Amino acid sequence: MTNMKGLSLQDRHAGSLLFAVALFSSGLAPAQSVVTEKSEVHFVSKQMNVPVDGAFKKFTAAVNFDPSKLDAAKAQFNVDLNSVDLGLPEVNDEVKKPDWFNTAKFPSATFASSSLKSLGGNKYEVAGKLTIKGVIKDVTVPFTLTPQAGGNALVEGAFPIKRLDYKVGEGSWSDTDTVADEVLIKVRLQLSGMPAAK
Amino acid sequence: MDPFVNTQYTRTAISLHWLIALILLAGFSLGLYMHDLPLSPQKLKYYSWHKWIGITIFMLGLIRVGWRLTHRAPGLPSSMPQWQRKAATASHVLLYVLILIIPISGWLYSSASGVPVVYLKLVPLPDLVAPDKALAAQLKLLHKTLNFSLAALVFLHIAAAIKHQFADRDGLLTRMLPILK
Numbered sequence: 001m002t003n004m005k006g007l008s009l010q011d012r013h014a015g016s017l018l019f020a021v022a023l024f025s026s027g028l029a030p031a032q033s034v035v036t037e038k039s040e041v042h043f044v045s046k047q048m049n050v051p052v053d054g055a056f057k058k059f060t061a062a063v064n065f066d067p068s069k070l071d072a073a074k075a076q077f078n079v080d081l082n083s084v085d086l087g088l089p090e091v092n093d094e095v096k097k098p099d100w101f102n103t104a105k106f107p108s109a110t111f112a113s114s115s116l117k118s119l120g121g122n123k124y125e126v127a128g129k130l131t132i133k134g135v136i137k138d139v140t141v142p143f144t145l146t147p148q149a150g151g152n153a154l155v156e157g158a159f160p161i162k163r164l165d166y167k168v169g170e171g172s173w174s175d176t177d178t179v180a181d182e183v184l185i186k187v188r189l190q191l192s193g194m195p196a197a198k
Numbered sequence: 199m200d201p202f203v204n205t206q207y208t209r210t211a212i213s214l215h216w217l218i219a220l221i222l223l224a225g226f227s228l229g230l231y232m233h234d235l236p237l238s239p240q241k242l243k244y245y246s247w248h249k250w251i252g253i254t255i256f257m258l259g260l261i262r263v264g265w266r267l268t269h270r271a272p273g274l275p276s277s278m279p280q281w282q283r284k285a286a287t288a289s290h291v292l293l294y295v296l297i298l299i300i301p302i303s304g305w306l307y308s309s310a311s312g313v314p315v316v317y318l319k320l321v322p323l324p325d326l327v328a329p330d331k332a333l334a335a336q337l338k339l340l341h342k343t344l345n346f347s348l349a350a351l352v353f354l355h356i357a358a359a360i361k362h363q364f365a366d367r368d369g370l371l372t373r374m375l376p377i378l379k
């Protein structure tokens with residue numbers, strides 16, 4: 001949620017409520033808070049081999065991460081697909097249409113972790129299920145966790161997906177010669193309330 | 199026929215002239231056609247092709263100007279009044295300038311719109327300016343204005359050639375179109 005400043009107080013409350021409900025329904029104990037103003041979900045797609053940056057301005061994330069208890073670690077994301085921003089209003093309207101995200105029917109994309117393992121140092125890998133447009137696929141996301149002062153930490157991860165696996169870009173848009181199949185998703189999370197290092 | 203005119207541009211200059219004329223026509227027509235199409239994969243293709251065409255014209259234009267500066271152009275018919283000679287020189291200079299700056303204005307417009315240019319899907323070109331919506335709107339207008347100025351000048355250029363060929367009958371056109379000799 002990079003543009004929280006633009007939201008009214010009411011929206012913020014609604015967001016917090018949704019967030020709380022999401023946490024409750026997923027049975028997660030929110031060990032860490034995600035500082036949404038400093039967190040981002042971006043993606044890079046390519047049209048005619050031109051990299052195009054996009055972002056989802058609204059998402060919620062619940063993270064329970066203790067490096068000493070990886071078996072118990074969990075992460076859950078809920079991304080508001082209507083908050084997609086590709087820089088041009090015409091394009092933002094287009095990608096909400098049925099051929100793309102079909103936000104009228106599938107307003108959000110979700111990720112739910114199933115397992116997490118250490119890759120050594122501050123590198124980790126989380127496996128889980130990614131749901132976009134009603135299609136559920138297993139994905140693994142490598143990420144780094146950089147501890148910061150005051151019990152904060154920065155999480156940065158990126159992983160490629162194939163948009164056609166999720167039926168994102170149907171009809172004439174399924175032509176991968178124009179818009180490439182592969183899309184790189186980049187996540188940056190600012191966490192606070194990390195457990196003290198042992 | 200004026201013997202002074204009975205010379206022609208070099209084969210390189212002639213090839214460059216007609217090649218640029220052809221590509222320019224393609225790029226201009228494509229630009230006119232594509233700009234108000236609804237968003238589709240085809241539109242994205244057309245935009246990329248249009249940019250590749252522009253970059254190609256810019257490079258050919260540089261070679262053309264370099265060649266023109268290092269090779270003497272054939273003379274004009276002695277029957278041509280002084281003001282026409284001056285007008286011809288001025289319009290040629292202006293044509294060269296537009297051929298070079300129109301692609302740059304398009305490239306600037308693309309950069310300001312936040313869309314990098316990747317020439318022929320292979321060569322990423324540097325962004326000339328940072329993305330800026332207000333600037334992009336101004337550059338769009340500039341690109342359009344320069345193009346319509348070029349179209350008007352090309353119209354004048356062709357009208358003059360036709361006048362020389364069919365009204366003056368001075369053989370001027372054979373300098374660039376030797377096949378008419």
